[in-house]
Amino acid sequence: xxxxxxxxxxxxxxxxxxxxxxxxxxxxxxxxxxxxxxxxxxxxxxxxxxxxxxxxxxxxxxxxxxxxxxxxxxxxxxxxxxxxxxxxxxxxxxxxxxxxxxxxxxxxxxxxxxxxxxxxxxxxxxxxxxxxxxxxxxxxxxxxxxxxxxxxxxxxxxxxxxxxxxxxxxxxxxxxxxxxxxxxxxxxxxxxxxxxxxxxxxxxxxxxxxxxxxxxxxxxxxxxxxxxxxxxxxxxxxxxxxxxxxxxxxxxxxxxxxxxxxxxxxxxxxxxxxxxxxxxxxxxxxxxxxxxxx
Amino acid sequence: xxxxxxxxxxxxxxxxxxxxxxxxxxxxxxxxxxxxxxxxxxxxxxxxxxxxxxxxxxxxxxxxxxxxxxxxxxxxxxxxxxxxxxxxxxxxxxxxxxxxxxxxxxxxxxxxxxxxxxxxxxxxxxxxxxxxxxxxxxxxxxxxxxxxxxxxxxxxxxxxxxxxxxxxxxxxxxxxxxxxxxxxxxxxxxxxxxxxxxxxxxxxxxxxxxxxxxxxxxxxxxxxxxxxxxxxxxxxxxxxxxxxxxxxxxxxxxxxxxxxxxxxxxxxxxxxxxxxxxxxxxxxxxxxxxxxxxxxxxxxxxxxxxxxx
Numbered sequence: 001x002x003x004x005x006x007x008x009x010x011x012x013x014x015x016x017x018x019x020x021x022x023x024x025x026x027x028x029x030x031x032x033x034x035x036x037x038x039x040x041x042x043x044x045x046x047x048x049x050x051x052x053x054x055x056x057x058x059x060x061x062x063x064x065x066x067x068x069x070x071x072x073x074x075x076x077x078x079x080x081x082x083x084x085x086x087x088x089x090x091x092x093x094x095x096x097x098x099x100x101x102x103x104x105x106x107x108x109x110x111x112x113x114x115x116x117x118x119x120x121x122x123x124x125x126x127x128x129x130x131x132x133x134x135x136x137x138x139x140x141x142x143x144x145x146x147x148x149x150x151x152x153x154x155x156x157x158x159x160x161x162x163x164x165x166x167x168x169x170x171x172x173x174x175x176x177x178x179x180x181x182x183x184x185x186x187x188x189x190x191x192x193x194x195x196x197x198x199x200x201x202x203x204x205x206x207x208x209x210x211x212x213x214x215x216x217x218x219x220x221x222x223x224x225x226x227x228x229x230x231x232x233x234x235x236x237x238x239x240x241x242x243x244x245x246x247x248x249x250x251x252x253x254x255x256x257x258x259x260x261x262x263x264x265x266x267x268x269x270x271x272x273x274x275x276x277x278x279x280x281x282x283x284x285x286x287x288x289x290x291x292x293x294x
Numbered sequence: 295x296x297x298x299x300x301x302x303x304x305x306x307x308x309x310x311x312x313x314x315x316x317x318x319x320x321x322x323x324x325x326x327x328x329x330x331x332x333x334x335x336x337x338x339x340x341x342x343x344x345x346x347x348x349x350x351x352x353x354x355x356x357x358x359x360x361x362x363x364x365x366x367x368x369x370x371x372x373x374x375x376x377x378x379x380x381x382x383x384x385x386x387x388x389x390x391x392x393x394x395x396x397x398x399x400x401x402x403x404x405x406x407x408x409x410x411x412x413x414x415x416x417x418x419x420x421x422x423x424x425x426x427x428x429x430x431x432x433x434x435x436x437x438x439x440x441x442x443x444x445x446x447x448x449x450x451x452x453x454x455x456x457x458x459x460x461x462x463x464x465x466x467x468x469x470x471x472x473x474x475x476x477x478x479x480x481x482x483x484x485x486x487x488x489x490x491x492x493x494x495x496x497x498x499x500x501x502x503x504x505x506x507x508x509x510x511x512x513x514x515x516x517x518x519x520x521x522x523x524x525x526x527x528x529x530x531x532x533x534x535x536x537x538x539x540x541x542x543x544x545x546x547x548x549x550x551x552x553x554x555x556x557x558x559x560x561x562x563x564x565x566x567x568x569x570x571x572x573x574x575x576x577x578x579x580x581x582x583x584x585x586x587x588x589x590x591x592x593x594x595x596x597x598x599x600x601x602x603x
Contacts (some may be wrong), residue, residue, distance in 0.1 A: 025400075027406065036432070039432050050441065051441070054449045064439070126338070133585065134578070134582055141339070142340060165336075167329055168337075168496045227544075231543075232566065242427040247541060262431075262435065269425065
């Protein structure tokens, strides 16, 4: 108590506290940045420099060969074409999965908040559980189902899985957003003769831009970063980049090339990092919405 | 009686429904149908399916010869499973505590009208945008005993500095904690910062006028009002901990031996590579139990809270 009141009178104590505050915040910023910085530095060194130097020693020349090796030549498992094919696989999985799950989520949210029917609330509660189950309880049955449907080990199969288990979240996002739209709006439009899809398309969708952005970013990050479904349901040629990266890092033919590992890791992280840097505000909003409202 | 009924006056039950059921009345149900079917089958149906398998002697292929709770008995007599569960306790506990602590402290610090707050916040939170596989790969390199952090310290002049947790079966689980905290603590910070910004400013002003110090204001007024944020952060973090699979796969691959396995890795290994579907299913059900034990009280209190409003 007394300490605080003294602090209020003598400005140099306040100043010292301010300096301490900034110091702590900046040190923490350095701690968070350090791993990425080390990855970047390591990816620019050659193997010899890595062996002799330390984590933070600077590369003597700007050597991009680890990057081109990670992209086009490095061995993942028994395939030595770099991670580029898997990088493209990830896009082939992510784009349709994000579009379909977002669209379904928008329509579901629209129904659940503005076209309630008997049981729709109960269903929403049931769906919410889907956000939280550990996916281990559905892994094996899903693997069998994909086999029966003939889409095991295919990109289509992975899109299907990501849509099925992404819809719970997208519905939650849209439902919470549409909850704020007054029901009278829909009622009035119906009296004017507008139908279910006309109202959705003409009235609701134009209002939805922010939540669409949040949902697309959330789904993109989730699906791009997925490893469990990727490793359980993909074939050799359809692995997403996370699985390929893990194979690359854990492949031990000859000497360990940490520079290539790090370049590959940065490549795998780049798309979601780019989204985060460009649209961080929406990313955070998705995180907190998915979190607090869940 | 009559007045009461008149006062409650909800007219929605009286409002005229259209005489003929139009397509528009069916549309909502038709549109929702795919999601309903998929949810019932792929979440609830599969859950039951896995539950059923956990009571059978399935090995490489599902079989439906029931053996009671044998698999659960085998599970809890399995040393690898006990290690995985113990690891989950250590990992989860430390991960949650450190993330909460860092999250609260950083959020309070950042809430002091800091210059360049946006930039600092962006830096704290960026690991959350990255895959656990990338995080694991990065920390595997940072923590490796030959060329990593240890060598950095030795080169800085700490000749006898030792840091071999990654290859030490007793310490490897703490490597998981370090990497996971790095990844998720910024997120907890963001949650708390959002909470802090939502605290009623007048309340804080009033406290200051009453002569409360900044510290007291935080301890007595602001932090208690953030109880719901604590609660949700804890639920989310424990959820992340129970589901953790990729971090282990990338950082330690369960090793040395199986000393850093978590339940999710145990489940995957037994179901998909060791042809022990029954045992794997039993472990999945235990994981589900853990999640439900945390989730049900949470949802219950959330729903009760909503009703009070």
